[in-house]
Amino acid sequence: MSPAAPVPAFGSQDLEALERTAVAIVREASALARRRRAEGVRIAATKSAAADIVTAADREVEALIRVRLAELRPGDGFLGEESGAEHGTTGITWVVDPIDGTVNYAYGIPVYSTSIAAVAGDPDPQTWTALVGAVCNPVSGELFRAATGRGAWLQQDADPDAAPLRLHVNDEPGPAGALVATGFGYDPATHAGDLARVERVMPLARDIRRMGSAALDLAFVAAGRLDAYFERGIHPWDHAAGALLVTEAGGVVGGEPGGRPGNTMTIATGPALFDRIATAVQTR
Ligand code: LIP
Numbered sequence: 001m002s003p004a005a006p007v008p009a010f011g012s013q014d015l016e017a018l019e020r021t022a023v024a025i026v027r028e029a030s031a032l033a034r035r036r037r038a039e040g041v042r043i044a045a046t047k048s049a050a051a052d053i054v055t056a057a058d059r060e061v062e063a064l065i066r067v068r069l070a071e072l073r074p075g076d077g078f079l080g081e082e083s084g085a086e087h088g089t090t091g092i093t094w095v096v097d098p099i100d101g102t103v104n105y106a107y108g109i110p111v112y113s114t115s116i117a118a119v120a121g122d123p124d125p126q127t128w129t130a131l132v133g134a135v136c137n138p139v140s141g142e143l144f145r146a147a148t149g150r151g152a153w154l155q156q157d158a159d160p161d162a163a164p165l166r167l168h169v170n171d172e173p174g175p176a177g178a179l180v181a182t183g184f185g186y187d188p189a190t191h192a193g194d195l196a197r198v199e200r201v202m203p204l205a206r207d208i209r210r211m212g213s214a215a216l217d218l219a220f221v222a223a224g225r226l227d228a229y230f231e232r233g234i235h236p237w238d239h240a241a242g243a244l245l246v247t248e249a250g251g252v253v254g255g256e257p258g259g260r261p262g263n264t265m266t267i268a269t270g271p272a273l274f275d276r277i278a279t280a281v282q283t284r
Helices: 012-039 056-072 102-107 188-204 214-222 236-248 274-281
Strands: 043-046 053-055 077-080 084-086 092-100 113-120 129-137 142-147 152-156 178-182 205-209 228-231 252-254 266-269
Touching: 012 056, 012 092, 012 113, 012 129, 012 142, 043 056, 053 056, 053 102, 056 077, 056 092, 056 113, 077 236, 092 102, 092 214, 092 236, 113 214, 113 236, 129 214, 129 236, 142 214, 142 236, 152 236, 178 188, 178 214, 188 205, 188 274, 214 228, 214 236, 214 266, 228 274, 236 252, 236 266, 252 274, 266 274
Parallel strands: 077 092, 178 205, 178 228
Antiparallel strands: 043 053, 077 084, 092 113, 113 129, 129 142, 142 152, 228 266, 252 266
């Protein structure tokens, strides 16, 4: 794994403050997404392919997040799925997916999330240092959060009195094999390759899950609800927060052999399983 950019001098109080900001914004933003869902979804446009849709809510939620960040974190940079990148002056960049699982959102499948992470260094997953991350599914009321060196946690917003639960990845999967999640890109030309990868992973798996939100797939690996997740073709905003959840829960996140998670490949598992999954999904 290529060495991470040195973490600028962030003490635990700084990280705590960053984490509180991420949690407050992800909670408000995902609640707006849920309200708009109830009011009816409007498809605003398609992006890289006919299946790659953006809804009016994706844009509105990202705009809200930018307003809050400008208020609470003036000077920080921004990288968002819908509105692109803006360099900052503080060395911190917020990496945002307003609605991860947009197709689920449009179809009314309650498996979508808002994902927000703060990273140090350039907003490039190959070099950045993740500081804090938060992923919230407003329908289940589950909020997953992590800060570097401070663990990964699950808060049940549906029960504010419930103590946050510390998350741990699974170690070795049971004799039946690993429960593995994956996904398929929007470009049909990539599907045969993606399906061939699934075929190579099947001997290691008890079953496959295709849930439709990379951020939630990664949160579920961190929570031990999945043994592994892998996907080709996802973007920095899909994995920025989720990857930190997995590593802070004792897991391993990587990409192409020896590499970091990225568009070519993203893999997340417990330590015992990583190499076997990485070998199976390696591009042939
Ligand atoms: C989605 C990812 C999912 C992947 C989809 C898409 P979006 O992100 O969360 O894992 O399979 O192709 O990239 O577009 O809903 O933000």
